[in-house]
Amino acid sequence: MKNDITLIILTFLILSSCTGLKIKRADFKPIDKTFNSSFYNVPSKTKGHYPDSTMLEVFEIFQVRSDSINLSFNNSGQLQISFDKNSQTKSFDGKFKKGYFQIYFRNKKTIIPIFYSKRDIYRLRLALTKDNELIIANKWARDGNIFILAGGASGHRKYYFKQTRTK
Numbered sequence: 001m002k003n004d005i006t007l008i009i010l011t012f013l014i015l016s017s018c019t020g021l022k023i024k025r026a027d028f029k030p031i032d033k034t035f036n037s038s039f040y041n042v043p044s045k046t047k048g049h050y051p052d053s054t055m056l057e058v059f060e061i062f063q064v065r066s067d068s069i070n071l072s073f074n075n076s077g078q079l080q081i082s083f084d085k086n087s088q089t090k091s092f093d094g095k096f097k098k099g100y101f102q103i104y105f106r107n108k109k110t111i112i113p114i115f116y117s118k119r120d121i122y123r124l125r126l127a128l129t130k131d132n133e134l135i136i137a138n139k140w141a142r143d144g145n146i147f148i149l150a151g152g153a154s155g156h157r158k159y160y161f162k163q164t165r166t167k
């Protein structure tokens with residue numbers, strides 16, 4: 001009986017555990033508040049689930065077409081994204097952590113251990129590669145459970161955006 005319970009708990013932990021997508025320090029160089037650069041809207045390479053989003057879609061800006069995106073930081077430390085030939089700008093709050101900039105669009109968690117939980121997370125981490133490509137690591141989760149009944153999905157993706165040529 002004791003072995004059965006241990007097996008059930010172990011199986012539950014294995015099936016419900018997931019790892020976040022991390023950016024290795026050896027693969028990137030840090031960005032800071034002086035960062036200002038333009039990148040193509042379409043990723044040059046992707047890793048992870050659902051890799052067909054543009055940079056604007058990753059930032060949850062839909063139904064806008066733009067070839068390049070300019071990223072910089074304003075005096076308040078917010079990330080500013082300029083697009084549509086710099087006629088439109090959006091700002092995002094975030095924090096610098098370990099050499100990258102992290103933005104939470106959603107980070108809602110409600111947990112009553114064992115009985116109930118609900119998560120809605122959408123996070124972006126931005127860094128630069130050694131070749132000046134922008135890396136955007138995206139983690140998302142929307143799931144929940146009531147006792148042993150659970151549903152939802154989660155995943156992570158990593159996008160690489162090439163820098164536009166400067167004149």
